[in-house]
Each structure stands twice: as C-alpha cells, then as structure tokens.
Amino acid sequence: MVKRIVLLGAPGGGKGTQAKKIVQFFGVDHISTGDMLRAARSQGTPLGKKAAEFMDKGLLVPDELVIGLVKERVENCLSGFVLDGFPRNRTQAEALEKAGIDVDTVININVDEDVIVRRITGRRSCPNCGAVYHIEFSPSKDKIHCDNCHVALITRDDDKEETVRSRLKVYHENTAPLIQYYMNKGILQEVDGNADPDTVFERIKQVLSDVANR
Ligand code: AMP
Numbered sequence: 001m002v003k004r005i006v007l008l009g010a011p012g013g014g015k016g017t018q019a020k021k022i023v024q025f026f027g028v029d030h031i032s033t034g035d036m037l038r039a040a041r042s043q044g045t046p047l048g049k050k051a052a053e054f055m056d057k058g059l060l061v062p063d064e065l066v067i068g069l070v071k072e073r074v075e076n077c078l079s080g081f082v083l084d085g086f087p088r089n090r091t092q093a094e095a096l097e098k099a100g101i102d103v104d105t106v107i108n109i110n111v112d113e114d115v116i117v118r119r120i121t122g123r124r125s126c127p128n129c130g131a132v133y134h135i136e137f138s139p140s141k142d143k144i145h146c147d148n149c150h151v152a153l154i155t156r157d158d159d160k161e162e163t164v165r166s167r168l169k170v171y172h173e174n175t176a177p178l179i180q181y182y183m184n185k186g187i188l189q190e191v192d193g194n195a196d197p198d199t200v201f202e203r204i205k206q207v208l209s210d211v212a213n214r
Contacts, residue, residue, distance in 0.1 A: 003028060003080030004102060005208070006087070008178055009109035011167045012120035014193050014200060016132070018109065019084035021201045026208075028080035031073050033066050033088075035130070040069075056157045058166030060088055060174060067095045074101050089174040093181060105211050106182040107204060109193035113168065120164045124153035137196075 005022065007015040016032060023030045037055060040048030047069075051061045060066075070086050083103075087093040096103065111119075122135045126146035133140045133153060140147045157163065182188040189207045193200050 004104045005080075005082045006103050006106040006182075007082060007084050007109060008106055008175065008182070009193065010111060010113070010116055010171045010175075012116040012123075012164070013109045013111040014119075014197060015084045015109060017197050018193075018201060018204060019082045021197070022082045022204065025201075025205070026080070026082075028082050029073075029077045030084060031070065031077070031081050031086070032084040033070060033086040034084070036069050036073070037061060037066070038130070056163070058158055058163040058170060060170055063089070063091045063095070067092060070096075071099050071101075074099075087175075087178060090177065090181060093178055103187065105208065106178075106188050107207060108179050108182075108188060108190050109200065110190060111193040115194055116168070117161070117164060120159050121155075121161050123155065123159045125156050125159075126151060127154050 003026075005028070007019055007022075009015050016034070019030050019032065022028065037048070037051045041052045041055070042048070047065055051065060054061045066086065066088075070083070070092075074081060087096060119134065119137075122137070124133045124135060124140070125131070126133075126149055128149040128151045129146065131146055131148055133146075135143065140153060145152055158167065179188060189211065191200065191203045191207055195203075
C-alpha cells in the first residue's frame with residue numbers, strides 16, 4: 001500500500017482536487033503548504049504576514065518558512081500523507097530527505113498550459129470556509145455565493161491573471177526540474193491531467209495500484 005505520496009504539477013493542474021480524492025479514498029493526511037500558508041495568513045501570525053508578501057506576487061515563500069511548517073506536520077502524521085504543493089524546488093526536496101522523510105511515489109499531473117490558465121482564472125473561493133468553485137466547471141448554486149456559508153465568493157489574489165503568469169514562470173524555473181530529480185530516483189509516475197477530475201483520479205488510482213503490486 002502506497003502511503004507517502006507527493007503530487008507534482010503546475011499551479012492549476014488539479015493537485016488540490018486530486019489530493020482531496022486521494023485522502024478520501026486512501027485515508028492518508030492532506031498536507032497542502034498553500035492551505036497552511038493561507039491559514040497562517042488569515043490568522044495574522046508573523047509567518048502568515050511574511051508569507052503574504054510573496055504569495056500575492058505569485059512568488060515562492062522562503063524555503064526556511066515552508067520547510068519548518070511541513071516537517072512539523074509530517075512528524076505528527078501517522079497514517080501516511082499526500083503532499084500537495086511541496087516540494088516546490090530542489091532545496092525543499094532535499095530538506096525532506098535530510099529530515100528522513102521518505103516518499104514512496106511522486107505523481108506528476110501533466111496539464112496543457114492553456115487549460116491551466118482557463119482553470120485558474122475561473123476559480124472562485126469562499127473567503128470564509130475556503131471552498132473552491134469554478135465559474136464554468138463547478139459553479140456554486142447561484143454562481144455568486146458559497147453553497148455552505150452563503151457569503152460572496154472571491155477571486156484569490158494569486159488566482160488573478162497576471163499572478164497566474166508569474167506562478168507559471170516560477171513553476172517552470174523552480175518546480176519543473178523536480179520531475180527529472182524524482183525520475184532519477186525511480187519513483188516518478190506520470191498522469192495525464194487533461195480530463196475531468198474523476199477521470200484523472202481513476203488514472204491516479206491505477207498508477208498507485210500498479211506501484212503497490214510491483
Ligand atoms: P498553492 O495553493 O499550492 O498553489 O500555493 C499558493 C502560494 O503559496 C504559492 O504561489 C506560493 O506563494 C505559496 N506556497 C505554497 N507552497 C509553497 C512551497 N512549498 N514553497 C514556497 N511557497 C509556497
């Protein structure tokens with residue numbers, strides 16, 4: 001059984017959506033650095049305030065801040081995990097290894113760039129509960145308010161078009177080289193993410209079952 005999974009892929013490639021499905025199906029913990037940073041930010045912690053400066057520009061938050069968060073979280077996680085949004089560069093990948101945190105499988109979700117831009121710029125989030133919708137693919141019931149809390153949905157600052165462009169640039173420069181990094185370690189699995197979430201999840205389940213049966 002595969003219990004320690006890393007999801008790689010460009011922002012907007014569906015990592016968050018697939019991570020939630022993996023969590024439900026396999027009973028592992030969801031560790032999303034994006035979610036942790038947004039929580040720290042809305043709580044107004046010193047780390048959150050520092051992180052906000054980088055997040056709003058679509059830049060990576062400094063490694064030392066993020067690595068500390070992840071280590072603490074993984075150490076308290078007994079049932080396995082799916083890492084979503086971490087590692088984002090080589091320093092972070094090496095930090096996992098130095099901390100003795102072994103990963104079983106790295107899944108790279110491959111999505112075409114035009115699909116990504118359409119997915120991210122159409123995203124709407126609930127400022128209260130964090131639920132995420134999409135104006136085209138998964139709108140809320142009235143398309144304006146959150147189905148759970150009924151507050152008006154917003155476009156996250158880092159989902160605005162110019163920020164999306166910076167995030168994609170940052171992805172190509174920093175994160176994409178991790179594909180080769182994990183390929184060299186023999187634990188990389190590629191999944192075509194140009195499909196609806198359920199189809200992509202079926203592909204992920206297949207990959208994880210193939211890995212487990214090796
Ligand atoms: P995400 O929700 O994973 O797309 O992350 C949103 C933003 O949080 C990113 O654009 C970064 O500014 C920041 N962030 C999330 N994860 C990391 C990470 N592992 N390292 C540095 N910054 C991160």
